[in-house]
Amino acid sequence: xxxxxxxxxxxxxxxxxxxxxxxxxxxxxxxxxxxxxxxxxxxxxxxxxxxxxxxxxxxxxxxxxxxxxxxxxxxxxxxxxxxxxxxxxxxxxxxxxxxxxxxxxxxxxxxxxxxxxxxxxxxxxxxxxxxxxxxxxxxxxxxxxxxxxxxxxxxxxxxxxxxxxxxxxxxxxxxxxxxxxxxxxxxxxxxxxxxxxxxxxxxxxxxxxxxxxxxxxxxxxxxxxxxxxxxxxxxxxxxxxxxxxxxxxxxxxxxxxxxxxxxxxxxxxxxxxxxxxxxxx
Amino acid sequence: xxxxxxxxxxxxxxxxxxxxxxxxxxxxxxxxxxxxxxxxxxxxxxxxxxxxxxxxxxxxxxxxxxxxxxxxxxxxxxxxxxxxxxxxxxxxxxxxxxxxxxxxxxxxxxxxxxxxxxxxxxxxxxxxxxxxxxxxxxxxxxxxxxxxxxxxxxxxxxxxxxxxxxxxxxxxxxxxxxxxxxxxxxxxxxxxxxxxxxxxxxxxxxxxxxxxxxxxxxxxxxxxxxxxxxxxxxxxxxxxxxxxxxxxxxxxxxxxxxxxxxxxxxxxxxxxxxxxxxxxxxxxxxxxxxxxxxxxxxxxxxxxxxxxxxxxxxxxxxxxxxxxxxxxxxxxxxxxxxxxxxxxxxxxxxxxxxxxxxxxxxxxxxxxxxxxxxxxxxxxxxxxxxxxxxxxxxxxxxxxxxxxxxxxxxxxxxxxxxxxxxxxxxxxxxxxxxxxxxxxxxxxxxxxxxxxx
Numbered sequence: 001x002x003x004x005x006x007x008x009x010x011x012x013x014x015x016x017x018x019x020x021x022x023x024x025x026x027x028x029x030x031x032x033x034x035x036x037x038x039x040x041x042x043x044x045x046x047x048x049x050x051x052x053x054x055x056x057x058x059x060x061x062x063x064x065x066x067x068x069x070x071x072x073x074x075x076x077x078x079x080x081x082x083x084x085x086x087x088x089x090x091x092x093x094x095x096x097x098x099x100x101x102x103x104x105x106x107x108x109x110x111x112x113x114x115x116x117x118x119x120x121x122x123x124x125x126x127x128x129x130x131x132x133x134x135x136x137x138x139x140x141x142x143x144x145x146x147x148x149x150x151x152x153x154x155x156x157x158x159x160x161x162x163x164x165x166x167x168x169x170x171x172x173x174x175x176x177x178x179x180x181x182x183x184x185x186x187x188x189x190x191x192x193x194x195x196x197x198x199x200x201x202x203x204x205x206x207x208x209x210x211x212x213x214x215x216x217x218x219x220x221x222x223x224x225x226x227x228x229x230x231x232x233x234x235x236x237x238x239x240x241x242x243x244x245x246x247x248x249x250x251x252x253x254x255x256x257x258x259x260x261x262x263x264x265x266x267x268x269x270x271x272x273x274x275x276x277x278x279x280x281x
Numbered sequence: 282x283x284x285x286x287x288x289x290x291x292x293x294x295x296x297x298x299x300x301x302x303x304x305x306x307x308x309x310x311x312x313x314x315x316x317x318x319x320x321x322x323x324x325x326x327x328x329x330x331x332x333x334x335x336x337x338x339x340x341x342x343x344x345x346x347x348x349x350x351x352x353x354x355x356x357x358x359x360x361x362x363x364x365x366x367x368x369x370x371x372x373x374x375x376x377x378x379x380x381x382x383x384x385x386x387x388x389x390x391x392x393x394x395x396x397x398x399x400x401x402x403x404x405x406x407x408x409x410x411x412x413x414x415x416x417x418x419x420x421x422x423x424x425x426x427x428x429x430x431x432x433x434x435x436x437x438x439x440x441x442x443x444x445x446x447x448x449x450x451x452x453x454x455x456x457x458x459x460x461x462x463x464x465x466x467x468x469x470x471x472x473x474x475x476x477x478x479x480x481x482x483x484x485x486x487x488x489x490x491x492x493x494x495x496x497x498x499x500x501x502x503x504x505x506x507x508x509x510x511x512x513x514x515x516x517x518x519x520x521x522x523x524x525x526x527x528x529x530x531x532x533x534x535x536x537x538x539x540x541x542x543x544x545x546x547x548x549x550x551x552x553x554x555x556x557x558x559x560x561x562x563x564x565x566x567x568x569x570x571x572x573x574x575x576x577x578x579x580x581x582x583x584x585x586x587x588x589x590x591x592x593x594x595x596x597x598x599x600x601x602x603x604x605x606x607x608x609x610x611x612x613x614x615x616x617x618x619x620x621x622x623x624x625x626x627x628x629x630x631x632x633x634x635x636x637x638x639x640x641x642x643x644x645x646x647x648x649x650x651x652x653x654x655x656x657x658x659x660x661x662x663x664x665x666x667x668x669x670x671x672x673x674x675x676x677x678x679x680x681x682x683x684x685x686x687x688x689x690x691x692x693x694x695x696x697x698x699x700x701x702x703x704x705x706x707x708x709x710x711x712x713x714x715x716x717x718x719x720x721x722x723x724x725x726x727x728x729x730x731x732x733x734x
Contacts, residue, residue, distance in 0.1 A: 045629055045636035047551045082416040083618035142425075149429030151422070232418035241418055245389055245525035246621040247552060 059250040067250040092234040100159025112171025137162035163216035170212025174205030210274035379583040386435040390542040392571035399597040408589040434575040440495040455577035466649030467561035468546040471538035481509035490522035490539035500666040502540040507731040543630040556638030565712040601651040607631040655687035658719040671733035
């Protein structure tokens with residue numbers, strides 16, 4: 001009985017997927033040739049759909065599948081500055097995200113610790129954090145380009161700034177809400193402040209900090225696509241923009257799929273890490 | 282199939298991803314390899330000349346080579362004689378280049394044809410430069426990257442260097458436009474639903490898109506509308522939309538039409554979304570559109586590199602000017618590395634044999650043309666329009682700014698050096714039947730009924 005139940009959810013997922021693909025297929029079914037264009041010479045100058053008198057339409061699932069296969073079978077080609085395989089583009093985006101995210105973690109976690117441990121600093125910095133936190137990371141882009149004068153670093157800066165706040169706020173919250181009893185026990189045992197921080201507060205606040213990091217990397221991955229669409233050059237965002245330029249919806253759908261997969265991968269990795277540091281009280 | 286390949290060869294590769302000989306990923310790589318071969322051949326010539334000078338008798342040279350071996354001989358000769366420098370000097374034929382690895386930014390539109398094609402067709406390599414042409418997402422980004430020196434030179438809309446130099450829309454930095462890339466080559470495209478509204482007087486309430494506020498597109502569209510009695514600020518909406526988004530917006534019905542660079546217009550036809558109402562050459566035949574631009578600093582601190590780069594562009598422009606080369610160029614710049622468009626779309630733009638979207642095949646070989654000469658009068662006209670529409674406030678030294686930014690004198694000199702005939706310094710300009718006298722810009726601005734200044 002149990003054995004059969006375990007298969008139910010994946011089966012249902014599969015049914016949903018097939019249903020979705022079916023609806024997609026029906027919705028994008030090309031109409032049987034409606035109007036015939038004036039003459040062959042004219043028709044040869046147009047796209048397939050326009051030649052039949054219509055507009056080019058959404059690609060069918062089969063077309064997208066073919067594109068996907070094309071990308072998967074040769075993900076690392078390099079045909080010049082502006083045409084690289086989707087694997088290379090994804091690698092560029094992931095590198096940017098990890099760099100910006102890493103730098104943000106280096107700043108946010110120590111700073112969050114200080115803020116969390118001192119109620120005075122917490123209250124003093126609170127208004128700044130509250131104002132800076134809700135700013136859309138892309139709003140920083142023109143400012144970054146203007147001051148940093150380097151588009152690559154600007155993109156990393158945008159990732160840095162957007163992943164900073166969730167980690168900072170969560171670390172501060174986690175640190176400030178460590179149970180008083182544990183701190184008191186440490187004090188009674190005359191444990192040094194540094195040792196308290198590393199051996200009592202850090203493990204106690206770790207799950208909250210990890211949650212902050214998980215939120216941050218999610219946001220960072222959302223933002224990188226938009227940032228790269230603005231800045232261009234390399235990355236999956238640039239790929240989407242470049243294919244938009246070419247109005248190739250099939251390529252864009254493939255890219256969307258890859259973005260989703262990588263985002264899921266990043267999220268599950270951090271979820272695993274978070275599980276490793278959780279504890280039962 | 283390119284016009285230059287053997288049409289009787291059954292083995293010729295037709296696939297966009299390959300090249301003619303089949304050994305390279307793309308035609309671009311194939312061409313790059315060919316250029317490299319040319320360069321190697323050139324080097325051989327230099328080496329040969331040096332060896333012949335050192336050993337006038339063949340028998341002596343042979344004995345020497347046999348005794349020490351070829352590579353040792355080469356090293357020995359290189360020790361005596363700066364072979365590498367001689368090869369470089371031969372390739373350039375001028376002063377030493379301050380920098381050979383350059384980055385040039387472009388926007389993926391056919392206006393950038395000379396800048397783009399110079400890469401796959403080897404015009405940069407011919408002058409000893411290793412230029413990376415980088416596709417850029419929009420005009421504001423290309424301006425910022427050029428200002429921040431990420432690019433050594435860039436493709437810009439012709440009003441942009443003027444705007445940068447005068448500090449309109451950014452802080453003033455001396456900028457130059459040493460060569461115009463293309464003339465004509467833009468069009469007004471309207472949505473299919475307006476195919477019966479061909480008279481601009483019926484366009485009240487329309488929403489139009491242009492690529493940028495400081496663009497010929499904006500000024501030409503405003504001029505065209507105003508000549509038909511439509512006030513471009515009050516009767517219609519004109520917004521700036523990046524070219525790739527134009528077709529998508531036209532399809533979605535967010536805009537009614539646009540005056541845009543190609544291949545956007547042809548792409549709208551290709552996708553059955555719009556039709557070409559009017560080519561921009563019917564507004565002003567021979568108008569400039571985009572320019573090749575660089576900062577004054579680059580021009581003055583790296584004069585040799587700048588000249589080599591400009592020679593490459595001028596050479597490419599001259600090549601693009603010839604109608605018989607256009608198909609080859611279309612095939613070279615259509616791949617994903619450059620314009621990322623179907624070849625037929627680019628070919629229709631460059632050859633001027635195109636579908637208008639209403640069922641007719643139009644043949645107009647001058648749809649787009651390439652003429653590098655930066656006439657001062659072009660700059661003055663642009664400045665008058667900036668003044669007319671209130672982008673520039675106050676008085677302005679039209680001729681002075683024009684001379685500083687559009688480097689006509691440099692162009693004359695360099696065109697002679699690469700063996701091209703520079704045109705006369707002035708040119709009669711007539712826009713929709715109204716003549717323009719660059720000597721009296723203020724009177725010209727005041728002669729318009731619809732204006733903002």
